[in-house]
Amino acid sequence: QVQLLESGGGLVQTGGSLRLSCAASGRTFSSYAIGWFRQAPVKKREFVAAVSRSGDSTYYADSVKGRFTISRDNAKNTVYLQMNSLKPEDTAVYYCASYPVSTYSGKTPPNYWGQGTQVTVSS
Secondary structure, three states: OEEEEEEEEEEEOOOEEEEEEEEEEOOHHOOEEEOOOOOOOOOOOOOEEEEEEOOOOEEEEEOOOEEEOEEEEHHHOOOEEEEOOOOOOOOOOEEEEOOOOOOOOOOOOOOEEEEOOOEEEEE
């Protein structure tokens, strides 16, 4: 069992920045890949970024490449999502999720999810 708690969401203007945090407790955090997803109103949940268990490998959706950076601090059991140059279309509830594998492949779905944190980007 693992518990994930997101924080850091809020309201920001276009072009601004936010840093989301995902604090984990429970099973061995550092053994598994972690991802960020988002869901906007009336849209399906979509993949945003993922990081391998060591933090050496990162993966991004095309829509956020060059603007978002995912990182992790295994000593603090925390994963971060630094979001820069935010756009109104980034408005969504952001979720972190833990995978049952050490490296993201896009083939294995997450098995644990957080409750989400709202990010709103005003134009």
